[in-house]
Amino acid sequence: MLSPSYLSDTAPGRGARRAPRSWLASDAPTLSLNGTWRFRLSPTAGLDDAIAAPDFDDGGWGTIPVPSHWVLEGDGAHGLPIYTNVQYPFPLDPPHVPDENPTGDYRRTFVLPSDWPADAALVLRFDGVESMYRVWLNGAEVGIGTGSRLAQEFEVTDLVRTGENVLVVRVHQWSAASYLEDQDQWWLPGIFRDVTLAARPADGLDDVWLRTGWAEGAGWIDAEITASASAFPVTLRIPELGVETVWAEPDDVARVELAAVDPWTAETPRLYAASVEAAGETAILRTGFRTVEIRGDRFLVNGERVVFHGMNRHEAHPERGRVFDEEHAREDLARMKRFNVNAIRTSHYPPHPRLLDLADELGFWVILECDLETHGFECAAWVGNPSDDPAWRDAYLDRIKRTVERDKNHPSIVMWSLGNESGTGANLAAMSAWVHARDTGRPVHYEGDYTGEYTDVYSRMYSTVPETEQIGTDGSTAPLLGCTPAQGARQRTKPFILCEYVHAMGNGPGAIDQYEALVDAHPRLHGGFVWEWRDHGILTRTADGTPFYAYGGDFGEVVHDGNFVMDGMVLSDDTPTPGLHEYAAVVAPVRFAFDADGPGVTIENRRHTASTADLRFTWRLEADGRAVDGGALPVPEIAAGSSVRVALPELTPRVGVENWLTVEAVLAAATAWAPEGHIVASAQSDRTPAALPAPTAPRITGWRDAEGTLSLGPAAFESGRLVRLAGRRVDGPRLELFRAPTDNDEGGAFSDPTGSDGSVAGVSSASLWRSQGLDRLVHRLVAVQEAPGALRTVTRVSAANAALSVSVETVWALVGASLELRVEIEPSAGWSTVWPRIGVRFDLPDDDAPVTDAEWFGLGPLESYPDSLRAARVGRYTATIDGLSVPYARPQETGHRSAVRELVLGPLRLHALPDTRGRLPGFVLTRHTPQEIAAAGHPHELPVSRTTHLFLDAAQHGLGSRACGPDVWPAFSLRPEARTLRVRFSTLP
Numbered sequence: 001m002l003s004p005s006y007l008s009d010t011a012p013g014r015g016a017r018r019a020p021r022s023w024l025a026s027d028a029p030t031l032s033l034n035g036t037w038r039f040r041l042s043p044t045a046g047l048d049d050a051i052a053a054p055d056f057d058d059g060g061w062g063t064i065p066v067p068s069h070w071v072l073e074g075d076g077a078h079g080l081p082i083y084t085n086v087q088y089p090f091p092l093d094p095p096h097v098p099d100e101n102p103t104g105d106y107r108r109t110f111v112l113p114s115d116w117p118a119d120a121a122l123v124l125r126f127d128g129v130e131s132m133y134r135v136w137l138n139g140a141e142v143g144i145g146t147g148s149r150l151a152q153e154f155e156v157t158d159l160v161r162t163g164e165n166v167l168v169v170r171v172h173q174w175s176a177a178s179y180l181e182d183q184d185q186w187w188l189p190g191i192f193r194d195v196t197l198a199a200r201p202a203d204g205l206d207d208v209w210l211r212t213g214w215a216e217g218a219g220w221i222d223a224e225i226t227a228s229a230s231a232f233p234v235t236l237r238i239p240e241l242g243v244e245t246v247w248a249e250p251d252d253v254a255r256v257e258l259a260a261v262d263p264w265t266a267e268t269p270r271l272y273a274a275s276v277e278a279a280g281e282t283a284i285l286r287t288g289f290r291t292v293e294i295r296g297d298r299f300l301v302n303g304e305r306v307v308f309h310g311m312n313r314h315e316a317h318p319e320r321g322r323v324f325d326e327e328h329a330r331e332d333l334a335r336m337k338r339f340n341v342n343a344i345r346t347s348h349y350p351p352h353p354r355l356l357d358l359a360d361e362l363g364f365w366v367i368l369e370c371d372l373e374t375h376g377f378e379c380a381a382w383v384g385n386p387s388d389d390p391a392w393r394d395a396y397l398d399r400i401k402r403t404v405e406r407d408k409n410h411p412s413i414v415m416w417s418l419g420n421e422s423g424t425g426a427n428l429a430a431m432s433a434w435v436h437a438r439d440t441g442r443p444v445h446y447e448g449d450y451t452g453e454y455t456d457v458y459s460r461m462y463s464t465v466p467e468t469e470q471i472g473t474d475g476s477t478a479p480l481l482g483c484t485p486a487q488g489a490r491q492r493t494k495p496f497i498l499c500e501y502v503h504a505m506g507n508g509p510g511a512i513d514q515y516e517a518l519v520d521a522h523p524r525l526h527g528g529f530v531w532e533w534r535d536h537g538i539l540t541r542t543a544d545g546t547p548f549y550a551y552g553g554d555f556g557e558v559v560h561d562g563n564f565v566m567d568g569m570v571l572s573d574d575t576p577t578p579g580l581h582e583y584a585a586v587v588a589p590v591r592f593a594f595d596a597d598g599p600g601v602t603i604e605n606r607r608h609t610a611s612t613a614d615l616r617f618t619w620r621l622e623a624d625g626r627a628v629d630g631g632a633l634p635v636p637e638i639a640a641g642s643s644v645r646v647a648l649p650e651l652t653p654r655v656g657v658e659n660w661l662t663v664e665a666v667l668a669a670a671t672a673w674a675p676e677g678h679i680v681a682s683a684q685s686d687r688t689p690a691a692l693p694a695p696t697a698p699r700i701t702g703w704r705d706a707e708g709t710l711s712l713g714p715a716a717f718e719s720g721r722l723v724r725l726a727g728r729r730v731d732g733p734r735l736e737l738f739r740a741p742t743d744n745d746e747g748g749a750f751s752d753p754t755g756s757d758g759s760v761a762g763v764s765s766a767s768l769w770r771s772q773g774l775d776r777l778v779h780r781l782v783a784v785q786e787a788p789g790a791l792r793t794v795t796r797v798s799a800a801n802a803a804l805s806v807s808v809e810t811v812w813a814l815v816g817a818s819l820e821l822r823v824e825i826e827p828s829a830g831w832s833t834v835w836p837r838i839g840v841r842f843d844l845p846d847d848d849a850p851v852t853d854a855e856w857f858g859l860g861p862l863e864s865y866p867d868s869l870r871a872a873r874v875g876r877y878t879a880t881i882d883g884l885s886v887p888y889a890r891p892q893e894t895g896h897r898s899a900v901r902e903l904v905l906g907p908l909r910l911h912a913l914p915d916t917r918g919r920l921p922g923f924v925l926t927r928h929t930p931q932e933i934a935a936a937g938h939p940h941e942l943p944v945s946r947t948t949h950l951f952l953d954a955a956q957h958g959l960g961s962r963a964c965g966p967d968v969w970p971a972f973s974l975r976p977e978a979r980t981l982r983v984r985f986s987t988l989p
């Protein structure tokens with residue numbers, strides 16, 4: 001029996017722990033111990049070790065699959081997941097944890113295969129167990145492991161016997177190690193990665209490291225072979241390169257030079273099959289040749305500057321949690337490639353080792369991060385932070401060693417990261433020193449080292465656009481976060497990356513293009529990593545069986561951080577968000593610049609290494625959104641970093657309508673991640689011969705007061721309000737200034753430390769909107785007048801207990817076969833905050849003819865907002881009504897299509913006319929009002945709808961990324977202002 005104090009032990013583990021080594025494929029035998037184990041969950045940390053006895057009767061226990069998280073197994077019978085961001089879900093009482101400590105006991109038996117070499121050492125390997133585990137084999141204690149996302153091997157040679165063996169593992173959810181694992185994610189205890197028994201042959205390979213380099217066509221390998229002298233001779237073979245190098249003894253191991261090899265890059269992930277054969281074991285590797293280097297303030301691979309178009313990737317699966325699903329992970333990485341992502345930061349721990357094989361193979365620059373975060377200490381002003389406490393030094397060093405050793409052979413890994421949000425201190429510096437000594441071929445990253453004491457790149461998260469610009473600008477002396485002027489100057493001598501930026505929570509982020517423009521302008525800026533790749537929703541069911549994706553609080557957690565875990569570019573069900581489409585358009589590796597007034601287009605290849613040989617180019621001309629011409633665009637092969645100007649075909653635009661030319665770069669052949677024809681980049685150019693004049697508004701005279709029911713062409717009005725149009729019931733227009741707040745609209749915590757962009761921590765936009773009553777406007781009809789063929793109303797709109805108001809004038813007039821509506825919206829003086837939207841709403845009750853879909857000519861196909869327009873193209877699109885909205889994890893504003901020219905809803909056609917400044921409205925077509933959407937916590941909580949709502953928005957506020965980052969950039973903020981909407985309604989024959 002152990003004393004409870006072992007749970008408070010800051011040591012990284014105990015017992016027969018073996019030194020960390022590479023995760024290698026080899027011909028040495030292994031036995032997977034995955035599968036069904038006997039399982040019992042206790043609410044407290046059991047300390048007696050009776051369960052370890054081989055004859056212990058576990059007949060009363062249940063079973064559980066390994067790998068899995070117990071809270072995701074058994075429909076709640078084994079406790080539930082907990083989500084917290086910064087806060088610890090247990091008292092801050094380091095290194096102690098509460099007695100209320102869910103503990104899972106696991107038992108299984110296995111039989112040692114009879115054909116294993118008798119002289120082999122035997123090793124028990126755990127690839128991931130959260131958080132602390134104690135292992136017994138045949139009644140004897142093997143050891144204690146920690147480091148949830150790190151591999152641990154134990155020596156068990158003397159404990160394994162022929163015949164049946166009894167393996168027992170006790171897993172505690174909380175331990176001292178939990179203080180080092182405060183990542184922003186679900187707490188998911190259990191044996192969640194593989195368990196393996198491995199034979200380590202005498203004369204086998206303890207470890208192999210093929211360090212490679214590449215320069216100007218030549219490559220080299222510096223091999224490190226860890227093996228006993230008796231394992232030699234050792235032979236390195238790379239058949240494709242004709243390499244067969246035999247090292248007779250350890251001292252013979254020397255550099256292998258290769259005159260001509262293809263380089264490995266994220267764009268050209270060229271791998272060579274290699275084997276390393278020792279007397280007792282052959283290891284199989286796939287090696288790639290590349291050199292990572294920092295020269296001045298440049299981060300280079302193979303001598304070329306790298307721009308990271310990266311994603312922060314957590315291991316998150318809606319049903320499996322952090323249990324690795326290779327097929328799902330491969331599809332996820334292929335999806336990244338399809339969206340022009342070229343880099344991954346493994347936030348904030350090493351992923352399953354196979355993930356790195358996939359990254360090598362598909363091609364990503366990887367920042368491999370250690371399993372470390374102590375963010376919760378920030379709430380205590382970092383007092384007691386393990387990062388600067390000698391008691392934790394071994395644990396820190398142990399974590400980084402296990403991180404680097406496991407994955408060091410992967411060409412995709414170009415930087416090591418010490419961890420995330422752990423303050424700063426001597427233990428982090430010690431980790432960095434260890435990495436520098438161990439791996440001279442890869443720089444060290446850690447964002448929390450603001451002053452750059454011990455890291456090689458300058459890294460920040462969520463710095464604003466102006467601050468990022470100051471970081472990139474030579475000669476700037478603007479202060480940098482946490483730095484004295486001298487420290488700031490030092491940071492400016494290093495390459496800069498945004499390890500997190502453009503927080504992708506809910507609808508957003510805006511301003512991706514502003515960051516990318518800085519990366520183009522300032523070579524010190526090397527791009528960044530979006531926070532984050534996917535939502536972490538857990539597929540759950542309501543009491544009545546309705547499925548939904550759960551977030552913090554949905555499992556009754558005592559403390560939690562709500563939907564802050566739903567901040568991905570991909571929804572929990574794998575759907576890419578419009579934000580991801582925007583990102584793909586912004587970072588596209590090919591750019592087009594049309595001649596200002598010539599017949600050509602300049603095509604720029606912005607890639608690191610690859611030419612455009614894998615692409616073909618197309619063009620098409622659309623008149624009024626309908627294709628009229630198109631074909632292949634002949635473009636010569638363009639080398640990385642070069643441009644060519646090509647002539648465009650002779651175009652014959654149609655008269656009297658809009659003509660748009662679209663050019664596209666598409667894959668010429670299928671790849672491992674996308675089919676032939678996949679669009680990599682596109683651009684549009686307006687080829688309308690002359691700007692089309694907006695039809696003039698009808699001049700109406702002879703107004704007189706009106707009352708009762710009025711008819712005007714296809715429309716009928718009561719008290720000035722539209723009640724029927726084109727034979728169907730319609731209600732409106734009604735001023736709408738509210739939108740269901742996005743997560744960014746609800747954000748208020750972020751402030752720009754340099755004060756450079758005016759983002760001030762404090763009240764969120766959403767609270768200002770609510771306090772001003774924008775979500776509960778009331779109306780007073782001031783006047784209704786009619787004239788021949790026309791109707792006019794004036795309405796005063798305001799909110800309870802508010803003096804501020806908005807005047808809305810509508811003028812309806814018959815113009816030939818159409819009915820024109822002009823709405824003049826004019827705020828009173830005194831409005832002081834931004835507005836979410838300036839628009840009007842029409843209700844179209846289902847009656848006999850529910851609106852099922854829409855066709856429009858305008859920007860599409862996906863939603864767009866003023867600071868997220870780069871993926872939108874002018875075209876003619878159709879969508880179902882449900883297809884127009886994005887089911888964000890927490891319902892919020894969605895579906896806005898900008899710059900609409902024409903909208904067709906069944907037999908009803910709307911033509912939008914530009915205002916006097918040429919601005920076209922946007923539209924939102926939805927089954928719910930903003931007020932209903934704002935009241936729902938999850939999509940399934942939206943009420944049953946019997947009405948379609950059409951919003952015509954003269955303007956919408958931008959998106960920003962204030963959920964965790966800067967507010968909407970001033971140019972895209974909507975200030976209260978007078979606006980005009982003009983539309984013409986007609987009926988289709």
Ligand code: GAL
Nearest residue numbers: 085184420421500531567964
């Ligand atoms: C960062 C952190 C991430 C995540 C993000 C907000 O501060 O490193 O793990 O919490 O903020 O979603």
